Amino acid sequence: MEEFQTPATSWSREAIDFLRYQPLGALGGLIIFGMLILAILAPVVAPYDPYELRVDQLFTPPGPTFYLGTDDYGRDIFSRIIYGSRISLYVGVLAVVLGTTTGAFLGLVSGFVGGRTDTVIQRIMDSLLAFPALILALAIVAALGQSTTNVIIAVGVVLMPTAARVIRASVLSIKENVFVEAGRAIGCGNLRILLRHIMPNCAAPYIILATSTLGTAILSEAALSFLGLGTPPPEPSWGTMLSGAAQQYVWRAPWMAIFPGIAISLAVFGFNLFGDALRDVLDPRLRGSR
Amino acid sequence: MHKYVIRRLLMMIPILFGVSLVVFFIMRMVPGDVATMILMGPAGDVGARQEDIAALREKLGLDRPLALQYLSWVGGLLTLNVGDSLWSGRPIFEEVLERFPLTLELSALSILISVVIALGTGIFSAVRQDTWIDYLFRAVSIAGLSVPNFWLGTMVILILSRYFFWSPPLGYTRFFEDPLTNLQQMIWPAVILGYSLAAVTSRMTRSSLLEVLREDYIRTAWAKGLSERIIVMRHAFRNALLPVLTLSAIQLGTLLGGTVIMETIFTLPGIGRYLVDSIFHRDYPVTQTIITIMAVKFVFINLIVDLLYGLIDPRIRYA
Numbered sequence: 001m002e003e004f005q006t007p008a009t010s011w012s013r014e015a016i017d018f019l020r021y022q023p024l025g026a027l028g029g030l031i032i033f034g035m036l037i038l039a040i041l042a043p044v045v046a047p048y049d050p051y052e053l054r055v056d057q058l059f060t061p062p063g064p065t066f067y068l069g070t071d072d073y074g075r076d077i078f079s080r081i082i083y084g085s086r087i088s089l090y091v092g093v094l095a096v097v098l099g100t101t102t103g104a105f106l107g108l109v110s111g112f113v114g115g116r117t118d119t120v121i122q123r124i125m126d127s128l129l130a131f132p133a134l135i136l137a138l139a140i141v142a143a144l145g146q147s148t149t150n151v152i153i154a155v156g157v158v159l160m161p162t163a164a165r166v167i168r169a170s171v172l173s174i175k176e177n178v179f180v181e182a183g184r185a186i187g188c189g190n191l192r193i194l195l196r197h198i199m200p201n202c203a204a205p206y207i208i209l210a211t212s213t214l215g216t217a218i219l220s221e222a223a224l225s226f227l228g229l230g231t232p233p234p235e236p237s238w239g240t241m242l243s244g245a246a247q248q249y250v251w252r253a254p255w256m257a258i259f260p261g262i263a264i265s266l267a268v269f270g271f272n273l274f275g276d277a278l279r280d281v282l283d284p285r286l287r288g289s290r
Numbered sequence: 291m292h293k294y295v296i297r298r299l300l301m302m303i304p305i306l307f308g309v310s311l312v313v314f315f316i317m318r319m320v321p322g323d324v325a326t327m328i329l330m331g332p333a334g335d336v337g338a339r340q341e342d343i344a345a346l347r348e349k350l351g352l353d354r355p356l357a358l359q360y361l362s363w364v365g366g367l368l369t370l371n372v373g374d375s376l377w378s379g380r381p382i383f384e385e386v387l388e389r390f391p392l393t394l395e396l397s398a399l400s401i402l403i404s405v406v407i408a409l410g411t412g413i414f415s416a417v418r419q420d421t422w423i424d425y426l427f428r429a430v431s432i433a434g435l436s437v438p439n440f441w442l443g444t445m446v447i448l449i450l451s452r453y454f455f456w457s458p459p460l461g462y463t464r465f466f467e468d469p470l471t472n473l474q475q476m477i478w479p480a481v482i483l484g485y486s487l488a489a490v491t492s493r494m495t496r497s498s499l500l501e502v503l504r505e506d507y508i509r510t511a512w513a514k515g516l517s518e519r520i521i522v523m524r525h526a527f528r529n530a531l532l533p534v535l536t537l538s539a540i541q542l543g544t545l546l547g548g549t550v551i552m553e554t555i556f557t558l559p560g561i562g563r564y565l566v567d568s569i570f571h572r573d574y575p576v577t578q579t580i581i582t583i584m585a586v587k588f589v590f591i592n593l594i595v596d597l598l599y600g601l602i603d604p605r606i607r608y609a
Binding site: 024123124126127128130131132133134135138139140142143144215219222223226227228239242246247250251254257258260261264265266268269272273276 | 305308309313432445448545550577588
């Protein structure tokens with residue numbers, strides 16, 4: 001009897017399929033890639049030092065010398081936006097990794113152990129979810145002090161309860177599978193079942209969660225910076241660039257507010273598009289829906 | 291059904307207890323306290339004697355043990371007497387009741403606008419799946435999720451003032467005092483907030499309607515020769531509405547984050563702005579009280595939504 005074998009698909013073929021069936025996702029991927037390149041090559045691409053003050057060139061409008069103009073300290077806005085991409089990516093990625101991973105761990109334990117442990121963890125998560133997200137992040141940064149690290153912690157804490165809920169739901173479903181029962185039957189311990197059988201099957205929802213919340217993380221950092229409790233100045237965080245002087249001088253120098261906002265929107269747009277497409281590909285309920 | 295309601299109400303207790311503990315201890319972790327801020331200024335640049343600061347802390351009750359402060363505050367919350375703002379000296383509930391109508395009006399208007407936009411775009415997107423209309427509306431939805439509403443608010447004010455020589459009247463005039471001024475003050479923040487909310491709701495509407503349109507009874511309706519309008523609006527739409535209403539209700543419960551930003555940009559004296567100011571001023575009782583009220587509101591709205599499920603969909607019954 002001939003052995004039936006599914007043909008192996010190369011990664012390039014999968015990439016072409018992704019481009020073909022997820023054009024918006026491909027656009028998002030391109031935006032993210034562009035942002036990554038800018039962030040890595042910032043010292044090369046940025047024409048000026050983002051921290052350099054020029055008292056004789058305050059509020060210069062966009063032109064050939066300063067492509068996006070200068071701010072109230074004479075700093076080049078284009079250079080600050082390029083360097084700001086580093087902060088957004090750094091804070092966004094770390095906050096998502098922290099929040100999603102911690103939440104996933106809690107969800108794993110909660111869903112697998114069950115009983116009182118599950119109840120306690122879920123009630124704590126419910127308590128956190130009852131807070132308006134931005135207010136919780138504000139309160140945490142106010143408590144810990146204004147710094148980039150504390151912003152990462154605050155945004156991570158906000159993302160944690162949703163991750164815990166989603167992974168717990170996955171675990172509850174996965175642990176009813178026959179292969180888990182088979183594992184117990186051959187004498188596998190709880191830890192082995194959790195690490196070797198349940199965790200790998202939670203990878204897809206974890207990846208979906210992580211990519212779909214990256215945009216939220218970047219927006220949250222920008223909102224905190226806008227309200228005055230985000231990345232402290234003089235760091236060129238996009239949100240900080242939009243607050244304070246940009247609000248005060250919006251009629252005199254509207255470019256101070258316009259371009260950082262476009263940068264935030266484009267970055268979050270790219271992450272949202274890519275996250276959506278990845279979810280369509282990885283979510284088994286949506287696969288084959290075309 | 292009664293047992294379900296009682297069980298849910300009992301489950302609220304540990305959640306609200308958890309919320310009150312979290313907010314109480316987070317605020318106590320914030321460096322500095324309100325006595326220092328009152329006497330030395332927010333920047334800490336005004337001189338003040340340590341004895342004066344200690345005396346003020348004693349007067350405000352901040353020198354008591356934390357457990358006592360917590361119990362005192364919870365007791366006041368349960369008897370609707372949480373005392374005065376440490377910063378302004380005014381009764382907290384009085385300030386909250388004064389500001390609540392604005393935030394409620396902004397939230398309600400935003401939800402209304404979001405539902406109107408979301409239902410329209412979501413239905414069109416689902417019915418014309420994978421066409422240019424679908425891609426356009428999906429892109430607009432994702433843009434709504436991506437554009438920071440604080441930036442959008444700034445751009446709206448800039449465009450209106452620069453090109454239309456008009457800006458929203460400052461402050462807040464109640465609707466029944468002067469409806470026109472009230473609408474002028476509220477319409478733009480509500481539209482901006484509504485657009486952000488509509489982005490999420492539109493995607494839910496599309497996804498929910500697509501699921502329903504794949505059902506067998508819809509195929510039967512097509513086979514019977516019914517028009518697309520009747521199939522979508524009379525058969526599919528109502529069954530697709532449940533998750534959309536849930537989402538809108540939950541958004542109403544969590545709207546405080548969005549109203550904070552709109553109230554800051556449009557200088558509206560609502561609860562959101564009051565809360566942010568209280569965090570910056572270390573005004574613990576105000577922060578704790580408002581956040582706890584919002585948490586109670588969120589939990590109650592969730593319960594009401596779950597109970598409405600049973601009314602909207604007769605197949606859903608609670609033990």
